Amino acid sequence: MYTVGMSKVVEEQITALPAEALVPFHEVTVFLQVAPWNGKPFVGERPDAPMRTRTFGNGGSGMVSYLIIEYRRMVEIIHVVWYG
Template sequence: MYTVGKSKQVDEQITGLPAEALPAFHEVTVFLQVAPWNGNPFLGERPDAPMRTQTFGDGGSGLITYLIVEYRRLVEIIQVAWYG
């Protein structure tokens, strides 16, 4: 199990999500606790890099960018974006 961390800036981005996005966002944070390496590589040419992304919401309207710090079993959310 991984711990999910986030900054004040990310907290503000989460607060700005529309109400319909919140259940899907919660779902993806559970995913990050259990299987963060299953996210998509941030850079396609570096598929094993710890910087990853994961979409959420209907049709992938949301995107989380995060960094896995394996030795600490930590997933640090870098950015949350909503395009819906």
């Protein structure tokens, strides 16, 4: 299991999410605790890089960008955005 961390800025981004995004976002945080390496690479040319993204919500309306800090078994959420 990985620990999920976030900054105050990310907490504000989560607070700004619409109600329909909250359950899918929670599902993403569970995913990050269990299998963060299964997210898509942030930069396609660096498939093994620890910076990753994961979409969530209906049709992928939201996206989480995160950094995996393997030696600490930690995932730091960098940015949360909702396009819906």
